[in-house]
Amino acid sequence: MSLRPEDLTELVERAAERERASPDRYPIESVSELFRSGLLIAPFPGSLGGDGWTPLDAVRAIEMLSAAAPSTALVAAMPLGLAGIYGAGADVAPPEYRAAWIAQTERVAADYRSRRLYAACNSEAGAGGSLAATKTVARSVGKGDWRITGTKILASSGANADMFLSTAKVSQEDLPGAGVVEFFYVPTHAPGVEIANDWDGFGMRATESQSVHYEDAPASEICGFPNFIEVVQPVTYWYCLFAAIPLGCATGILNALSVPAPASPAIRLRLADARMKQEAMSAYLYETAAAWRPAAGPAYAARVLRMKTYVSAEATKLCAELFALSGGRHYRRDGVVARLLADSFAGTALRPPLSLALDMLVEGFEG
Numbered sequence: 126m127s128l129r130p131e132d133l134t135e136l137v138e139r140a141a142e143r144e145r146a147s148p149d150r151y152p153i154e155s156v157s158e159l160f161r162s163g164l165l166i167a168p169f170p171g172s173l174g175g176d177g178w179t180p181l182d183a184v185r186a187i188e189m190l191s192a193a194a195p196s197t198a199l200v201a202a203m204p205l206g207l208a209g210i211y212g213a214g215a216d217v218a219p220p221e222y223r224a225a226w227i228a229q230t231e232r233v234a235a236d237y238r239s240r241r242l243y244a245a246c247n248s249e250a251g252a253g254g255s256l257a258a259t260k261t262v263a264r265s266v267g268k269g270d271w272r273i274t275g276t277k278i279l280a281s282s283g284a285n286a287d288m289f290l291s292t293a294k295v296s297q298e299d300l301p302g303a304g305v306v307e308f309f310y311v312p313t314h315a316p317g318v319e320i321a322n323d324w325d326g327f328g329m330r331a332t333e334s335q336s337v338h339y340e341d342a343p344a345s346e347i348c349g350f351p352n353f354i355e356v357v358q359p360v361t362y363w364y365c366l367f368a369a370i371p372l373g374c375a376t377g378i379l380n381a382l383s384v385p386a387p388a389s390p391a392i393r394l395r396l397a398d399a400r401m402k403q404e405a406m407s408a409y410l411y412e413t414a415a416a417w418r419p420a421a422g423p424a425y426a427a428r429v430l431r432m433k434t435y436v437s438a439e440a441t442k443l444c445a446e447l448f449a450l451s452g453g454r455h456y457r458r459d460g461v462v463a464r465l466l467a468d469s470f471a472g473t474a475l476r477p478p479l480s481l482a483l484d485m486l487v488e489g490f491e492g
């Protein structure tokens with residue numbers, strides 16, 4: 126493997142510098158560097174330009190980025206997760222779809238090599254983060270072409286992306302064997318794709334997480350094959366990456382408060398205590414991510430849900446505790462520590478948002 130997560134130190138520092146200098150501006154130069162470094166393509170196999178990164182490698186890279194440049198980390202998480210799912214290999218597909226899956230893997234990897242940015246455009250207002258509650262619909266117009274209609278929110282990267290991965294409902298007549306929803310590829314600059322300019326987030330200010338309206342927008346193809354989301358269970362890969370984001374924010378605040386080492390023994394003790402919590406959460410996340418595989422089944426899905434819920438909620442609380450200890454010097458709206466605190470709350474909002482995750486945990490417990 127030529128690129129390792131630990132090789133990213135300088136890239137991370139430059140991304141941090143850009144977010145410090147322009148906290149509200151989309152990190153276009155950092156995204157270019159993510160492409161140049163080979164990070165976004167890293168989970169693809171070497172034969173397709175990647176480095177065969179495991180889910181754990183991807184998690185470690187997002188955690189490192191997030192500790193210094195959380196908006197860049199969130200923007201990176203979407204395409205990195207998609208690369209990870211393609212990196213799972215040909216066996217992901219049932220035999221009848223295997224050749225098409227391999228061909229699509231090669232096409233998407235070629236797009237990554239030409240630095241086309243893929244982004245996720247799935248969430249819908251009022252769906253509470255639930256895929257089943259998706260209202261966007263896709264209809265077949267023949268020859269494998271589709272038209273998508275619906276309204277999405279919070280599509281990170283917005284108009285900076287080249288291709289959206291979007292959930293939509295599709296009828297059994299149009300796609301025999303379709304699941305509750307399918308992922309469709311929608312070129313972002315096609316007619317019928319309207320990307321709003323309405324992002325004004327509490328944190329993650331630089332992500333340009335915009336609303337998007339599709340009106341009969343052309344989709345080039347579905348991702349994978351019918352019932353892909355249920356058969357492959359790809360979303361758990363993204364959940365692991367999402368958990369790494371607030372955890373990285375906690376690490377970032379801890380680092381900021383630990384250098385120079387505070388003179389007060391009481392504060393040193395609190396920081397040592399925070400370090401233990403952060404390491405414990407890392408271990409939970411790493412162990413869960415290391416076990417990721419496609420079609421891992423309901424027990425693993427439940428484990429990821431617990432891990433993502435626990436790590437994102439506890440890491441956000443840890444950020445708040447550390448902020449309370451940080452003193453007046455850090456009490457600046459645009460200060461690094463205050464921004465990491467605001468950014469950390471994205472972890473509890475990211476899919477599944479905390480409210481939905483808690484409902485799902487209770488449902489699973491009773492079942």
Ligand SMILES: Cc1cc2nc3c(=O)[nH]c(=O)nc-3n(C[C@H](O)[C@H](O)[C@H](O)COP(=O)(O)OP(=O)(O)OC[C@H]3O[C@@H](n4cnc5c(N)ncnc54)[C@H](O)[C@@H]3O)c2cc1C
Pocket residue numbers: 199203244245246247248249250251252253254255258278279280281282326328329332334471474475476477478479480481484
């Ligand atoms: C910074 C940031 C960046 C993001 N980037 C992306 C992105 O790139 N792409 C993307 O697709 N999404 C993105 N998201 C969206 C995110 O992943 C969540 O899916 C989304 O925030 C959920 O918001 P919501 O308004 O749908 O639900 P919420 O506001 O979390 O929930 C609404 C209410 O619905 C209730 N509810 C619970 N379960 C259900 C249910 N089954 N059905 C209906 N209601 C229910 C909840 O209790 C809650 O009170 C981003 C979010 C943030 C904060």
